[in-house]
Amino acid sequence: MDRLRTLALFKTVAEMGSFINAADVHGVSASVVSRAVADLEATLGVRLVERTTRHVALTAEGRGVLDQVAAVLQGYDELMASGRHGANEVTGEIRMTAPLSFVRSVSPAVAGFLAQYPKVSVDLQLRDAPGDLVQEGIDLAMRIAWDLPDTLIARRIGSAPLGLFASPSYLERKGVPQHPSELGEHDCLRYNGFGKSVPWTLEHPGTHERILPNVAGKLVTNSGDALLAAAVHGAGLVVLPLFLVAPAMREGTLVQVLADWHSPDLELFLTYSSRRNQPKRVRALIEWLAKHFESTPMDPTHVIPAQAGTLGGR
Template identity: 50%
Template sequence: MDRLKALEIFAAVAERNSFTRAAASLDLSTPVVTRAVQELEQSLGLRLLQRSTRRVALTREGEAALARARGVLGAYETLMHSSRRHGAEVAGDIRFSAPASFGAARLAPLLAGFMAQHPQVRIDLVLGDALESMDDGGVDLALRIALVLPEQLVARRIGEVPMGVYAAPGYLRVRGLPRHPDELAGHDCVVHSGPSSCRAWQFSHPVTQECTQPVLRQALRANHVEALMAAALLGQGLAVLPRVLAEPAVARGELQPVLAAWDCPAPGIFLVYRERQHQPLRVRKLIDHLAQAFEGGGALPLQTGVAVQRAQPVLLH
């Protein structure tokens, strides 16, 4: 029998001086109560109760054990009461990990809105592209952008990031505008230095259904999308960038879309957490808040702090 339950049964017998009355108070049978006390005595190596045909009384060892048992049972009740209270409140700390490129521009307003709704929640925002261990890093919730995630992670997909190829107009004037992905072999490419699935550029044509993965000349590799953006803006080559990040630069004439008729795989936006069940209410509320924002298209666009001289787009025929 569960040791905590055995202590509860022992205390009930001691307080009522009866196995029968204790069994009735706990909605158990008398044999079950008797056996539980016997097993507890065997486990402790002590006789806790003196039994006779007329009464049940505590031994001296039993009196000391009862005092300790009450302390254990009281501490357990305090723990349960506190846990239920905290589980019903949207309060406490959340350690939240997210990519640096998402942190300031896109997540900060969403987190500010969440904390305005739940002022007793405190968020520790950790920015970085590496997925910290949900155990070792003490992270309660992580937002990650990836084509696929490791199978062992518990995650919820809340959106995707449409991608496109972009280059500075000055670069295209000098090197030419590629019309087909296979022409990228003759161009400088700025490539993400993440997993192989990130380094490989894949294209599909929505009309012809053609799919291709061209050979790239990797002029520059970087492990951060902001660095890829900066390199593209400075004319160092073509880069696959999130459209939401690149389109403001296109509107300013600083970048130009390349291979616009072709589709690139869109990485998913995932919320990664410890387990599906028994999440603290504050974490569940934040998951729902972020999912609603991204799934509803209400998240703010990414921004970049890189500034370059305005340039005119190049049109090659």
Template identity: 45%
Template sequence: MSVAAAHHAPMDRLKALEIFAAVAERNSFTRAAASLDLSTPVVTRAVQELEQSLGLRLLQRSTRRVALTREGEAALARARGVIGAYEALMQSSRQHGAEVAGDIRFSAPASFGAARLAPLLADFMAQHPQVRIDLVLGDALESMEDGAVDLALRIAQVLPEHLVARRIGEVPMGMYAAPAYLRARGLPREPGELAGHDCVVHSGPGASRAWQFSHPVTQERTQPVLRQALRANHVEALMAAALLGQGLAMLPRMLADPAVERGELQPVLAAWACPAPGIFLVYRERQHQPLRVRKLIEHVAQAFESGGGWPLRLRAPERVQATALLH
């Protein structure tokens, strides 16, 4: 692309200024071309097109020497300022990208972030004291798409295809109900019987409103018709409804198992497997991530992957924290 068309290409404008400065400093098109590893005709044409674009005569040519015009002297001073600012920006960016320092805006589901991520992030910041993390708790991904968030953790069956994501674990699920509900309504023996039961269904982002089951022995797969007595966008509400006997609920096993041990919930259709939603780290792009973000991705991913889907160094939640596993 010619310098005359440089209004379409900022890098061409900068290159033209670098060529002009090299010619002015060496008083020679030939020596400037050698220093820039370009041919002399390319350098000559670049300066001519820059002059045409600016509407100024920058250099006075003769058979013996090249000299700056008065306009050229003023243009050279400004060109050096632009080139210097660009070089300072590049040096600062390279240094910043090579250091584990700076701000990271990290988004996560509210309860999950509080219960699971806070200790993990504290550990990371202890290792990298120059990093500051802004933990944003919420379920929406809009902030990731508009660039306001550097990294997000999301739990979902599927994610939109345009997102860049790394799966770092999964959340084993099961169906549960309060013993009082099952005494009153009966214990379903197969998924097809769910049509006659009240079901408490998750309606949050990334959730599947259909319940799917597969039998590990018969290999049967089914997606039964549900009677949705209650829909909620938060797993705490599903858990509370199940404990109150409002219906059957699909819950994370890690959340429900302590209640089963206390006799507050009972597994339903335990012989059938339910799809486990994935735990994903979501970010804007795979390349050109600042080092601090790459390090945090690896830190969180290692904790989850080495723990079989949950952070290895964190204990299972106490009873008070048991509802703080998912959004």
């Protein structure tokens, strides 16, 4: 029998002085109540009640146990009430990770969330490795990838268009490629953040031509920011998300090349350890981020000067 139920039955017997009356209160038979009290006596190793044909009286030990049982049951009731209240209130701390390159995108979203939910705090760790959610106690991790392993619980909340970019100084020195087949003649800065060097894929939406150019270069790194900095300083051509290069394009330190050729969009995911019994604060942040990136897509082309995409392919 459930231990809390056993304690509750004993408490009612003690208060009413009767197995039968206690049974009526709990909707069970008198034999069930009697067996529960006997089981409790056996567990504690003391006699709790004196039984007569008409009445049940507590022993001295029973009176002492009753006080403790009442405290346990009251504590349980308070715990349940507190849990129900907490479950309905958006409060507490959320531990979250996001890629380093997301700082300009995720920080405004989190700031808006905190303004909406003042009783919540967010511990936001910016790093490219998401880590072990369970082992590190992470509630939520933002990931950017073309896809994720089936073993991960994830929700897609947006996409990040990619483009091919270079600095004006590099293009003046090496020339502007007019077709993806020419990329093998250039210094190409490559990303290997998914455990291996990521191949470049370029597609032409008009002709449906798809090319995987044979690219090579002197820099391979797992950091989008490192690739961006190297490209700005004229180290070579680079494929990066538009949201990451938008500031450099506004400043004129990077321009888009082969603008008519597109790379498959990266997908933006939120990953978490379980869908069951998520704290309300975590569910609220998931919905907030999903709505934020739906209303603020990670495609900043509306703020990029038109002439930035005119080199090569146009």
